[in-house]
Amino acid sequence: MGFLRGFREFWIEQSRNFKVFLVRDTITTLFGNMAGSYASIYMYALGASAVEIGALSSTLSLVRTLLSIPGGILTDRVKRIKRLYLVGRLVQLPVSLVQAFAQNFNIYFYSRIWEVMTFRVTMPTANIINIASLRNEDRVKGLVMRRTVISAVGLVAPLIAAYAVTYFGGLDNPSAFRPLFLIQFLVGLIIFGILALGLEEPEFDRSKPEPNIFKATFGIINQVPGLKMLLLLTAVRTFFINIRMPYIQLYAKEIKNADAFIIGFQGTISTAVTLFFSAPLGELADRVGRRKLAYASQLVMTACLLAAVLTPPEHPEWLLLYSFLASLGGAMDIGWFAFEQEYVPLSIRGRWSGLSTLVTALIGIPAPYIGGLIWEYNPDLL
Template identity: 25%
Template sequence: MYISMSDRHGGKEKTADAPVDAADRNGVQFRLSPVILWLGLVSLATDISSESAAAVLPLYVTGFLGLSVIAFGIIDGINQGASALVRIAAGWVSDRLGRPKHVALAGYGLSMLARIGFLFAGGFWSLAAAVTGDRIGKGIRTAPRDALITTAAQPEHLARHFGVHRMLDNIGAATGPVIAFLVLMLIPNGYGTVFVISLAFAAIGVAALALAVPNLRTGKASWAVVTPLRASVPVRWQLFREPGLGRLLITSALLGVLTVGDGFIYLVLQARDSFAVYWFPLLYVGTNVVFLLLAIPLGRLADRYGRGKIFVAGHLALVACYLFAAAPFGGTWPTLLCLALLGAFYAATDGVLAALAAQLTPADRLATGIGTVQTVTALSRVAASTAFGVLWFATGPATAMMVVAVLLLAGIPAAFMILRKAQRRVSPA
C-alpha cells in the first residue's frame, strides 16, 4: 500500500490515457515553481554544452577522423544507450537517499569531466570512451532531476511543467549547434574550439545546480532511517510488476528500437543535398527550435487528453520525418519539413514520457520508475542505431530510412493497444 500524488484526487484509479478531471483543468491555476525554472536553466547551459559537441560529432567521426558509418553507428549507439548502464541504479540511490540533488549533481559533474576527453580524442576508442563518460553522467542525472521536477510541480499540470523544463532545455539545445555553426564557419575544422566551449558551458551548468537549486526531499525513503539495504531489493522487483509501468516499458522498448538517432537523419539529408559542411550544425537548430516551441502546448494537450495518446501519436511525426528524409527529391523546404517533424516528435514524447512514467510509478520509488523507463528506451535505441548503421552500409541511406519508416508505422497501432490499458492502482488515503 502506498499513497502518491494521485491520492490527492480522491484515491481514484487513473489510466494513462484518461483525461484530467474538469476540476483539475479549471480549478487549479498553473503556477511555475522556481525549482523547475532553475533546473531548466541548468539544463539550458548543459544542453549548450552537449549539443554543440553533438552537432559536429557525425562529421567529426565520418569526415575529420575518416571512420565509417558503421563506426558512427556504434558511437551513436553509445551516445543513445551508455546512460542505460546506470539509470536504474541512480534512480534507486536517489529514492533511498530521498535527496535527488546530490545524485543529479554527481551526474552533471561526470559529464563535465568527460568533456575534457573530447579535447584529446583522436580515434575511435578514445572518442568512444569520452562519449561513454558523458552519457553515463547523463544517465546518473536524468531520473533524479525528473524526480525533482515531479516533486516541485503541481500534479494536475505535470506534463506542462515538464514541457516548461524541456522548453528551456531546448533553448540550450538550439543555441549549442548555432555556436558550433559559427565556429566552423569562422575556423575550418575548428572542432577543438567547439569542444572547449562545450566544456565551459558544462561547468556553468554544474555551478548553477550546486548553488541555486534547493535540495528537495522526495518520496518517503531515507538511506539512514527507513529501509535497510537488504530489504529494499524485493521492492525493486515489485516495482517492475506495476501493471501500468510494465505496459509502458513494453511500449517504450517497441518504439525505441525503431527510433533512429538524429545524427543518422542529418547525415541522410546531407548526403542527399550535399550542402556545405559548416551548415550541418544548423540541422540540430531547426529540430530544437520546433521542440521548444511545441513542448508546452503538447504538454498541456497530454495533461488534458491523455499522456499515453500523445506519446504514441508523436511517433507518427517521426514516420513522416523518415519518409521525407528518404524521398528522392531534396531542397530547402523538404529538409525544413523533416526537421519540423522531428522536433514535433520530441515535443510529443520526451517530457510526456517522463510525466507518464511518474504517473504510473509509486511516489516512494519515483526516480527508480522514471529511470527504469529511460533505461529501456535508451537500450532499445542502442540497438536501433547499431542496426541502422549496418542497414545503411548494406542498402544505402534512402532504402534504410524507408525500411525503418515502414516498420515504425506498423508498430504504432500495436504500441497504442498495449499502452491504452496502462493504469495505476491507487490505494485510498
C-alpha cells in the same frame, strides 16, 4: 494564446528547484550542447566508419545495461539526492575537455563511455529533482513553460555552432569542432556553480528498502498497474530510434549533400517549432486527452521519415521539412511525457529508471550495429 496568460504568476508560485533547473536548461540549450548536432560527423572526421559509429552506440548501451540496476538502487536508497546529483555533475565535467583534444576516434570512444557512466548518476537524480519541483496540476503548464523558454533562447544556438564550424575549417576538419567542446566545458563549470548554490534537497515519501536488489528492481512492475505496458512501449520506441539515431547527421551530409548551415537551420527550425507550438499543444492535450495527441504524433513522425527519404540530393534544403515534422511530432508528445512523470511514483523512480534503462539498453546494444549494417546496404532503409 490563453494558455500563455498567467505565466508570470505561475513562475512566482513555483519552487526554487523548478527555477534553477529552468536556468540550467536555458544555458545548456544556448551554449552547452553546441557540438551535439555534429557528433556523428565529428567521429567520421576522426576516422570512424559507419559500423564503428554504430559499435560505439552499442557499447554505450552495454554500459547502460551494466549500470542500470546499481544506479537505480543507489538513487532510491541515498538520502541526499542533491549531493549525489552534484557529484555526478562534477565527475562529468572533464568529458567535453577530453573530446575537444581527442586526436583519434579511440580517445573520443572512451570519453563517451565515461560520460554514459556519469549519466547513470545524474539522470535518475535529476529526474527526481525535476519531477518533485512541480505539482501534478501544474505539470503540463510547467513543461510548456520550460520548452517555450529554452526554445526561445535556443533559436540562434545551432546557427552559432554552424558559423563556428564553418569558420574553423568546415565539416571535414576535426579541428573545426574542437572550440565547440571547449565552450561546452566552460559552460559546464558555470552550470555546476549555479546548481551547487541554487538547488534545494527535494522532499518526497520513500519506500522501505528491499535487501534483495533484483526483487527490489523487478518487483516494482507489480506495484503499479500498467508499468509492464509502459515498459514494452518504451522498448519498442527505443529500438526504432536507436537504429537510425547515430546516422541522422551523417545521412544529411553524405547522402543528401547538406552543409553545416542546413544542419544548423534544421536545429533552428526544431527550436522554433517547439517555441511556437508547445503552448497550443499543451492546451490541446488537456482538452482532447494526452493519449489521443500522442497517437496523432506517431502519424506526424511517420510523415517526417518519408520527407527525409524523399529529399533529393540536389535539394538538401528539403530536409528542413523533415526537421519541422520531427519537431512537431515531438512537441505533440508533451501530454504523454507529463503522464509518464505522474504515473511512476517518486519512491520507485530510481528503480524504474534502472529497470527501463536495463531493458532499453539491452535493445540498444544490437540496434545501432544493425543500423550500421543497414547503412552499408542502403542508408534510405534507416
